[in-house]
Amino acid sequence: MRRGGGRAARSDDVRLRNRAALIAALREDGPRSRTALAAATGLSAATVSAIGGALLEEGLLAPVAAEAQGGRGRPQAPLGLNPARATAAAIVVSNRAVDTVIVDYSGSEIGRSWRGALPRDAGPAALSAALAAEIDAARAGARRDGAPPIAALTIAWQGVADAEARRVVWSPIVDARGVDFAGPLAARCGGRVAVMNDAAMVAEAFLRRGAKRSGAPTDLALLLVGPGVGMGLVLDGAAAAGRASSGMEFGHMTHVPGGAPCACGRLGCVEAYAADYAILRGAGRDERDDPLAVAQAARDGDPAARAAFAAAGEALGYGLGRLFALLGPLPVALAGSGAAAADLLRPAMVAALEQALAPELSGPLELSVAGDATALALEGAAAHALRRLDAALAAGAEIAGAPWREAVA
């Protein structure tokens, strides 16, 4: 039981943590004066001043033009993340398209690209090359010149990645297995390449957006229902991943043993009832039909379509019941084509959840609906890449870029 008790702490771990805390505060809530940062982090003004000074020296932070403040006293001099310090990239690969975004260190988008779906039969080399090309394309269209090279890349990808988030273990998008992105792409990303589950990235972005508005809900199970069924789980404000893989294969949890055939080859997975293809199949439509059209048919009273959505909702509801049995109840959000059909899914989901779990254990279903899944996934992946960059820079990693000394001289 290596509980660690926490490995021993050295004296300078404290500085490291506080550097990270300062950067995180700026990342989460934007530029602020030293005084405001002191209040936000709980550090003393003296310490914020010291750490802030060091981070300015290192080019991590930059002074930001103060807004008119009015009132007496010395005006605040806000600090912000220095956009020129580094650059990060995010790629979202779905079965329909590849979306890429380049952001500066402060999180502003500086470039973007789009292309249609990758060919299913692309081999590892072709895949890496295609993604590299997208990064180049996005950079080429950059609104700003002279940005430093990309120092971190996060790929949001429908499928299963391994624990180190570098290989695709399985994905419905391409036939290739065990593709290692780290190798080919690492060269242009300072080695910081991560392959993450798409739903996890959507969850992160959705929660982040919500947090900006309301208080700070820190838990969420996001169901990404579309060509497949994925789940992104956020617990205590941190993305929860499985052990061996980046995990959380909600869609491939068995719903009915021996039930409907799933794209993964097993029988009775949740996905086999709730994914787009399952809806189409259940409604007796053609594979290539538009799921949204089926949803409209269901709203117009088509019994087969209604039954298909009821079955999908039931599978999702039972799945949530199983999840809640293990983890306790969580707020839930729907994204993807499932979000567009939330009105059709909800009643069956609620009913199934009630069947599945005693009310003491589940409580009423808290279900919200997320917007454009691709946009959210891009946002989440970019945030993810930036956060890894933050960690590296806070720890003093040497990453090229930025008005380094020049800004000070």
Next chain:
Amino acid sequence: MRRGGGRAARSDDVRLRNRAALIAALREDGPRSRTALAAATGLSAATVSAIGGALLEEGLLAPVAAEAQGGRGRPQAPLGLNPARATAAAIVVSNRAVDTVIVDYSGSEIGRSWRGALPRDAGPAALSAALAAEIDAARAGARRDGAPPIAALTIAWQGVADAEARRVVWSPIVDARGVDFAGPLAARCGGRVAVMNDAAMVAEAFLRRGAKRSGAPTDLALLLVGPGVGMGLVLDGAAAAGRASSGMEFGHMTHVPGGAPCACGRLGCVEAYAADYAILRGAGRDERDDPLAVAQAARDGDPAARAAFAAAGEALGYGLGRLFALLGPLPVALAGSGAAAADLLRPAMVAALEQALAPELSGPLELSVAGDATALALEGAAAHALRRLDAALAAGAEIAGAPWREAVA
């Protein structure tokens, strides 16, 4: 997304962490010299000396008689946890009995008691009184006089406790709901009372025992199959609990929607196929029959009995498949009456797991069998209580007891 970034660290957090690390090292692997502690924790000899000195002053540690070492040089002077510093208690409540153990701060048992099952209809007051009486009984039989008052108590209990681990939300053992143990028992336990799920305590003890032998397997899903089906999950060496409750209600995860009736009132729970009562029902036996007798009948070829165990194994296997889909594959251990029938359950479990999950996601089932569940639960609960005591003492809490100054003077 309150990711925290980790709250700001103060300078003296370092000392606190290192105190805890030192205590944890002694707790996990027994008394050792300062030099050995330095090696184990990664701290410098100078720091171990300083912290050790302070802990000796506070009565947390005590010199231990050194074993003959032979060889040159100044002999090592081992330090150990001071047995007299504090006392902790552990109670395991099952539907058959209440077992209680009192341990000193070094973890040695100094008293024990046993009584038969609690009456199902006992109210909150009667329950608290009964447990308090057991503690007194265990103390009365103590092999050692003058032990300090009990400063922490952990109750392992079949059922659901709330997040603060103080109330029983639901339990098959008694009819009462929402019983708060903290109030009545806190007075005699320094306020440190925790109500934990029994399976979680068994898991903890099982893994700890294993860790002493082999390397350090830090993940485990322990299935406690008996009057009910519980699960204790250890991830990264730490007990994983659900959000709202102390969670992990594996037994009440739906196996087959609309399936067999469960003791919880729902239909199709895993428990409704795998618990003792389900086995008896499935084999067409009387409720009061002995499940072990049914197991023997199955081994002797009784088809109904075989079928009952096959159904139980299938439910467990699919349940594990669902768990693995979310968390990734884990080593599994069986405890309780299920452990005694592991030979009967295993084939169906393996088969069901193969049906449930693609081999990439699950790998082969790693199944081990745990010993006496009650003994393990007691051990785990005592360890849990001691760990909370460690945390309090490391942080400098004032807890009465121990050769305080006297030992030094």
Next chain:
DNA sequence: CTCATTTTCTTCGAGGCCCAAAATAAATGG
């Protein structure tokens, strides 16, 4: 126009903490 006031930010000294190196302690074995 000047200057007290107010608020922000920086500097300074004190108190901790950890570590490496030096000093001390306590055995062994020739």
Next chain:
DNA sequence: CCATTTATTTTGGGCCTCGAAGAAAATGAG
């Protein structure tokens, strides 16, 4: 009896955070 060996404690240096005091940079009243 003493050189050698190993364990532990002491010492000094380098960081770190913090509170308090000082410096900076505005406002606004006279």
